[in-house]
Amino acid sequence: MEDLGLSQAVVNLLTRAISFCLPLLVGGCGFLPEWFLPAEKISRLQTNDALQSNLKDKKETISDKLKELNQQAPRLIEPVDALIEPISLNNLSKCKSIIGAREEVNAFADSSNYGERLSEDAWGRSIVGSPQLIVLHETVLGEMETVNLFKTQHLRDQDQASYHLLVSRDGSLLRIVPDSKRAFGAGMSAFGDVTQRTKQGSVGSINNIALHIGLVSPDDGRDDRHSHSGYSDFQYKSLAKQILLWQARYGIPLTRVTSHAFVDRSHSRYDPRSFRWDKFDSFYKVFATRCSLQYLDKGLASL
Numbered sequence: 030m031e032d033l034g035l036s037q038a039v040v041n042l043l044t045r046a047i048s049f050c051l052p053l054l055v056g057g058c059g060f061l062p063e064w065f066l067p068a069e070k071i072s073r074l075q076t077n078d079a080l081q082s083n084l085k086d087k088k089e090t091i092s093d094k095l096k097e098l099n100q101q102a103p104r105l106i107e108p109v110d111a112l113i114e115p116i117s118l119n120n121l122s123k124c125k126s127i128i129g130a131r132e133e134v135n136a137f138a139d140s141s142n143y144g145e146r147l148s149e150d151a152w153g154r155s156i157v158g159s160p161q162l163i164v165l166h167e168t169v170l171g172e173m174e175t176v177n178l179f180k181t182q183h184l185r186d187q188d189q190a191s192y193h194l195l196v197s198r199d200g201s202l203l204r205i206v207p208d209s210k211r212a213f214g215a216g217m218s219a220f221g222d223v224t225q226r227t228k229q230g231s232v233g234s235i236n237n238i239a240l241h242i243g244l245v246s247p248d249d250g251r252d253d254r255h256s257h258s259g260y261s262d263f264q265y266k267s268l269a270k271q272i273l274l275w276q277a278r279y280g281i282p283l284t285r286v287t288s289h290a291f292v293d294r295s296h297s298r299y300d301p302r303s304f305r306w307d308k309f310d311s312f313y314k315v316f317a318t319r320c321s322l323q324y325l326d327k328g329l330a331s332l
Contacts, residue, residue, distance in 0.1 A: 102152035106222045108161045108238060113280035113325065121278055124320035130270045133194070133204040138179035142191040142213055143206045147237055151229040157238050160208065162220055162285040163275055164235070164292055165268075166243035167260075167301035169251055172197055175243070179205050189213045192243040194271060200263030202271065206241075214241030218292040220285070235292055240275055242268065244301055259303045269312040276325045283313075283326040 116124075146158040168175040175195060183189045191212045195203040206212040217232040218224065224233030244264050250257030272286055290299045317323050 102150075102154065103226065103233075105150065105154055105156070106224070107157050108220070108223050108285075111161070111280055111282050111285070113276075113282060115280045116277045116322075118278075121274065124277060124322065125274060127319050128270050128273070128316045130274060131200060131202050131267055133202045136176050136180075136195070136203040136205060138191040138205050138212075139182045141182045141184060142179055142189045144211045144213070146209065146211045147225075147227050151226050151231070156225050156227075159238070160240045160275070160279045160281065161238040162235065162287060163240045163242065163272055163281060164214055164287055164289055165301050165304065166192060166214060166241060166289045167246045167250065167304075168195070168243050169246050169300070171251065172203075172245045175245065176203065176205075187216075192241040194242045196242065196244050196264050196267050196271075198245050198247070198261050198264065200261070200267040202267060208240060208275075211236050212239075212241045214239065214243075215289060215292050215298075217295040219294055220287065220292055224294075233294075239292075240279075240281075242271060244268065244304075246302075250302065254302075255299075256303045259305065260301075265305075265308055266312050269309055270316055273313065273316050273320065273322060273325070277320070277322055281325075284329065 148155060148158045150156045170178065172195070179191050191206050192214055193204075193206045193208055193212050195205055197203065213236060215235055218235045219233055220235050223238075224235060225237050226233050227237060244260050247258045247260070275281060276283065276286075288301060288304065293299075313326070317326060
């Protein structure tokens with residue numbers, strides 16, 4: 030009788046266990062191993078896992094896209110082709126002789142004050158790296174002070190500066206940086222909407238596509254006043270000749286001859302002060318006619 034009573038107790042225990050777990054098998058018995066679950070329940074669990082994984086992937090993709098947008102490169106606006114064919118070096122030499130252009134005197138800047146013309150921007154995009162415009166400056170300092178400034182090594186970006194050429198008060202031309210290199214004449218700068226960023230986090234600049242030429246200021250211009258007595262005829266003549274030769278060599282129209290004040294976007298540069306464009310034009314037209322290069326001055330606001 031005791032053996033029979035024990036067997037009956039085991040049967041009753043199994044019956045209660047089955048009664049408890051059966052609803053869980055039907056409604057969800059997540060704690061049971063998969064081999065103990067119905068095939069339909071396993072399919073639903075697998076589908077749910079796939080949805081959760083897909084949702085996680087989408088969230089990660091959205092997060093990556095947001096990061097990408099935050100680091101996205103600014104729109105690249107390059108100068109359009111001026112469609113002016115440069116003249117041959119032989120014809121350039123003839124023009125130089127015809128107009129009596131001065132020979133340059135070398136006064137090269139320290140290598141810290143200029144760089145290479147680049148063919149890619151900070152994001153690896155192809156950019157124009159040849160001269161496309163000419164920028165006029167004035168020194169404010171005296172001639173030797175300016176030359177010494179350019180010859181001094183500057184390790185900080187904000188201290189680095191140079192022109193390609195410097196025009197003395199007597200019209201002499203001092204070569205500071207070769208045309209093939211990038212002079213540091215304009216920091217935060219643009220020509221219209223055209224600018225280039227060659228380092229991430231840096232401001233846009235036109236240095237990579239510019240030729241910079243500076244005029245030595247008169248004695249009464251070595252300060253921060255709005256104007257001064259102006260530039261000598263020697264300077265205007267040398268400047269007009271050099272600009273004409275640069276235009277002919279690189280195919281640059283006169284509409285792309287501009288001033289530091291015009292391209293500056295820091296609102297801190299306003300040179301060359303007291304520059305007379307009408308005076309410059311009177312010399313320029315004579316030299317352009319002598320070399321049959323009048324087509325470089327289209328007399329239009331556009332190219």
